[in-house]
Amino acid sequence: MDSGRLEAFSDGVFAVAITLLALNLAVPGPGHGPLTRQLTDHWPSFAAYLVSFLTIGIIWVNHHTLFKNVARIDRVLLFLNLLMLFFVVAIPFATATIAAYLGHGAADAPLAAVVYQGVFEGMSLSFGVLFYWSIWRKHLKIALTPSAARAAAIRFGAGNIAYLVAIGVAFLSAPASLLISGLVAAYYVFEHIPARPGEAQPGTA
Amino acid sequence: MDSGRLEAFSDGVFAVAITLLALNLAVPGPGHGPLTRQLTDHWPSFAAYLVSFLTIGIIWVNHHTLFKNVARIDRVLLFLNLLMLFFVVAIPFATATIAAYLGHGAADAPLAAVVYQGVFEGMSLSFGVLFYWSIWRKHLKIALTPSAARAAAIRFGAGNIAYLVAIGVAFLSAPASLLISGLVAAYYVFEHIPARPGEAQPGTA
Amino acid sequence: MDSGRLEAFSDGVFAVAITLLALNLAVPGPGHGPLTRQLTDHWPSFAAYLVSFLTIGIIWVNHHTLFKNVARIDRVLLFLNLLMLFFVVAIPFATATIAAYLGHGAADAPLAAVVYQGVFEGMSLSFGVLFYWSIWRKHLKIALTPSAARAAAIRFGAGNIAYLVAIGVAFLSAPASLLISGLVAAYYVFEHIPARPGEAQPGTA
Amino acid sequence: MDSGRLEAFSDGVFAVAITLLALNLAVPGPGHGPLTRQLTDHWPSFAAYLVSFLTIGIIWVNHHTLFKNVARIDRVLLFLNLLMLFFVVAIPFATATIAAYLGHGAADAPLAAVVYQGVFEGMSLSFGVLFYWSIWRKHLKIALTPSAARAAAIRFGAGNIAYLVAIGVAFLSAPASLLISGLVAAYYVFEHIPARPGEAQPGTA
Numbered sequence: 001m002d003s004g005r006l007e008a009f010s011d012g013v014f015a016v017a018i019t020l021l022a023l024n025l026a027v028p029g030p031g032h033g034p035l036t037r038q039l040t041d042h043w044p045s046f047a048a049y050l051v052s053f054l055t056i057g058i059i060w061v062n063h064h065t066l067f068k069n070v071a072r073i074d075r076v077l078l079f080l081n082l083l084m085l086f087f088v089v090a091i092p093f094a095t096a097t098i099a100a101y102l103g104h105g106a107a108d109a110p111l112a113a114v115v116y117q118g119v120f121e122g123m124s125l126s127f128g129v130l131f132y133w134s135i136w137r138k139h140l141k142i143a144l145t146p147s148a149a150r151a152a153a154i155r156f157g158a159g160n161i162a163y164l165v166a167i168g169v170a171f172l173s174a175p176a177s178l179l180i181s182g183l184v185a186a187y188y189v190f191e192h193i194p195a196r197p198g199e200a201q202p203g204t205a
Numbered sequence: 206m207d208s209g210r211l212e213a214f215s216d217g218v219f220a221v222a223i224t225l226l227a228l229n230l231a232v233p234g235p236g237h238g239p240l241t242r243q244l245t246d247h248w249p250s251f252a253a254y255l256v257s258f259l260t261i262g263i264i265w266v267n268h269h270t271l272f273k274n275v276a277r278i279d280r281v282l283l284f285l286n287l288l289m290l291f292f293v294v295a296i297p298f299a300t301a302t303i304a305a306y307l308g309h310g311a312a313d314a315p316l317a318a319v320v321y322q323g324v325f326e327g328m329s330l331s332f333g334v335l336f337y338w339s340i341w342r343k344h345l346k347i348a349l350t351p352s353a354a355r356a357a358a359i360r361f362g363a364g365n366i367a368y369l370v371a372i373g374v375a376f377l378s379a380p381a382s383l384l385i386s387g388l389v390a391a392y393y394v395f396e397h398i399p400a401r402p403g404e405a406q407p408g409t410a
Numbered sequence: 411m412d413s414g415r416l417e418a419f420s421d422g423v424f425a426v427a428i429t430l431l432a433l434n435l436a437v438p439g440p441g442h443g444p445l446t447r448q449l450t451d452h453w454p455s456f457a458a459y460l461v462s463f464l465t466i467g468i469i470w471v472n473h474h475t476l477f478k479n480v481a482r483i484d485r486v487l488l489f490l491n492l493l494m495l496f497f498v499v500a501i502p503f504a505t506a507t508i509a510a511y512l513g514h515g516a517a518d519a520p521l522a523a524v525v526y527q528g529v530f531e532g533m534s535l536s537f538g539v540l541f542y543w544s545i546w547r548k549h550l551k552i553a554l555t556p557s558a559a560r561a562a563a564i565r566f567g568a569g570n571i572a573y574l575v576a577i578g579v580a581f582l583s584a585p586a587s588l589l590i591s592g593l594v595a596a597y598y599v600f601e602h603i604p605a606r607p608g609e610a611q612p613g614t615a
Numbered sequence: 616m617d618s619g620r621l622e623a624f625s626d627g628v629f630a631v632a633i634t635l636l637a638l639n640l641a642v643p644g645p646g647h648g649p650l651t652r653q654l655t656d657h658w659p660s661f662a663a664y665l666v667s668f669l670t671i672g673i674i675w676v677n678h679h680t681l682f683k684n685v686a687r688i689d690r691v692l693l694f695l696n697l698l699m700l701f702f703v704v705a706i707p708f709a710t711a712t713i714a715a716y717l718g719h720g721a722a723d724a725p726l727a728a729v730v731y732q733g734v735f736e737g738m739s740l741s742f743g744v745l746f747y748w749s750i751w752r753k754h755l756k757i758a759l760t761p762s763a764a765r766a767a768a769i770r771f772g773a774g775n776i777a778y779l780v781a782i783g784v785a786f787l788s789a790p791a792s793l794l795i796s797g798l799v800a801a802y803y804v805f806e807h808i809p810a811r812p813g814e815a816q817p818g819t820a
Contacts, residue, residue: 005212005269007620012220015627018704025708029715035723057697064620079394082262089223093230100234108240189694210417210474217425284599287467294428298435305439313445415622415679422630489804492672499633503640510644518650
């Protein structure tokens with residue numbers, strides 16, 4: 001079973017989820033005060049859009065990088081992939097929730113941020129399981145070298161721990177928590193999880 | 206006529222429908238009581254999201270499994286596929302309806318659950334017709350062995366009867382009915398409809 | 411320039427448009443009267459959903475049938491395809507409009523139906539231009555036989571005239587007009603526009 | 616790393632964004648005055664839909680034309696493509712904003728138009744960077760001839776300057792600014808950015 005259709009379906013879900021993020025950018029419109037103020041008051045939506053867009057973008061890039069090296073898929077992989085998509089699909093909801101509370105609901109902003117980071121942690125963990133399943137079941141076209149596998153483990157660990165930290169920080173400050181997930185996304189723009197041998201060295205691919 | 210574009214179009218519809226499910230997760234937001242209560246009161250939306258996501262996921266996996274083994278398609282198959290998608294597209298609507306009534310509309314919850322299960326039954330029946338058309342018109346790359354065909358018939362029958370039962374139970378209890386369709390989805394995660402010879406034994410693929 | 415990406419993009423648009431149709435099925439929900447009455451009062455939405463779903467489905471099938479036989483595309487074809495998609499994208503809007511007025515706005519229902527049928531006519535005409543451009547510029551893999559070309563011309567003509575009639579009828583009766591476009595869609599389920607030689611005889615493909 | 620999945624994901628985003636544009640066409644419906652007046656009062660939405668549809672259509676055509684000639688992609692290209700999609704995804708929001716203010720918010724219409732044209736400028740600039748990165752890193756299958764590269768530079772420059780002008784004009788007149796971006800789109804229908812040698816001469820492809 002090759003991975004073509006798994007990738008096509010996943011790409012569809014990634015594309016729809018990333019595009020739905022922008023639905024949340026809508027401002028109230030004429031009759032609700034000057035547009036300048038509407039746009040500036042709306043900063044949490046723009047900030048959350050930026051972080052969520054980057055996060056979905058990164059997970060897409062990692063998904064793409066992984067499946068280039070996956071030779072065949074099994075039913076477990078199909079369902080692990082669905083599990084990951086379950087969290088991806090929830091991102092527009094989580095984004096809208098944190099955006100709504102960052103600006104207006106001081107008391108509830110921490111909970112909204114916990115929901116947001118929890119969805120990211122779920123996505124990140126399920127992607128990790130997907131990744132290790134592919135290695136463990138030897139589904140990769142080219143096996144990872146020990147150093148590439150070690151580098152992948154470190155980076156996965158880093159991402160998952162960062163989201164756990166973001167959940168913890170959320171209880172103290174929702175904006176700080178949003179910032180952390182923004183930094184995680186920025187980190188993965190420059191560092192990537194190796195999915196082929198020889199990709200262990202940062203910056204070579 | 207090969208099945209590439211039928212699969213691409215279907216994947217698009219599956220992906221959009223599964224992602225639109227999450228639109229229904231939105232909570233009222235600031236000014237409508239504590240977020241904790243908003244989220245807990247919203248349990249029917251989360252439960253219905255879970256069941257509908259799994260159900261669309263399963264039908265996608267079965268569709269994928271079937272079309273891997275379909276050598277060519279005819280016009281009838283295109284329209285049977287459209288018929289199945291007709292029900293898939295209606296799932297976000299049916300999900301929103303059952304979610305709205307599970308929590309707040311005791312008197313109407315059974316009808317909402319009947320609509321929900323009816324859409325699932327329609328999807329399941331039309332997928333069954335699609336499957337048998339492919340076998341009957343000998344469109345499969347590799348014919349099913351008699352035992353694989355028998356196993357498929359049993360599993361299709363089981364799924365369709367389960368949705369009929371869920372429709373019946375809906376008149377008595379909407380949550381119980383939702384639970385049944387959740388169990389059907391969970392069952393198909395572990396059991397799959399054989400679409401190739403040698404797949405009749407549970408657990409081999 | 412091969413047609414792979416034109417088809418992928420078009421499939422995406424078809425898939426999103428056909429799935430967005432269902433957004434319009436949403437009933438008001440708890441607190442707006444019994445669900446039975448909400449659903450029955452909502453018949454125009456269900457009827458319009460059915461007709462629009464079938465119409466998008468048919469145009470997708472015709473698009474698919476045509477592009478199987480298109481050997482290469484040029485820039486004009488890309489833009490003719492965009493023109494057709496311009497109308498496809500407008501179908502969910504037109505569907506929502508006719509559905510809103512069929513039941514509640516007697517005085518304005520004819521105008522709503524004219525908008526609806528006008529979008530269908532635009533889609534149908536631009537698909538026709540696309541089709542004839544492919545023949546005229548000899549972009550087809552296998553040229554149509556004269557009888558296939560004649561059969562295609564008759565069927566295109568029939569479709570376009572039927573939509574013109576539906577526009578005319580819309581001024582008299584919006585439901586009758588909706589019925590006509592439903593019958594056009596049903597007709598194309600059984601009859602198809604030949605896009606390969608030997609497909610001129612109805613029922614052979 | 617081939618460009619297949621980058622194209623599939625981008626096509627998904629383009630398709631969803633272009634289809635979501637139509638959500639903004641919805642009129643208030645029965646009980647909000649005659650439909651004729653609702654539709655005519657709604658002209659800014661139709662005008663903005665037309666311009667945004669064409670603009671996304673054009674960028675898709677250019678993306679398609681470029682990637683036909685891209686032999687391989689690197690991580691930088693993946694992220695430059697994501698940057699461009701970041702602006703594409705924002706187009707439905709920007710379109711809804713300018714449409715809302717063109718008709719009703721005289722005082723704020725300029726700002727709405729600046730947002731709209733700013734999103735287009737962002738998209739156009741990031742596409743330009745994507746294009747030059749492909750040339751500079753020699754990722755093209757067939758290198759551009761000097762004259763093709765010069766023609767591309769002129770056309771990119773023209774587009775980017777036109778959007779800058781549209782931003783400037785927005786401060787004076789939002790409708791005039793919308794007209795300019797409509798003309799830019801119309802211009803690119805007939806002129807295209809060369810992405811292969813021998814495409815430098817206008818009108819040859």
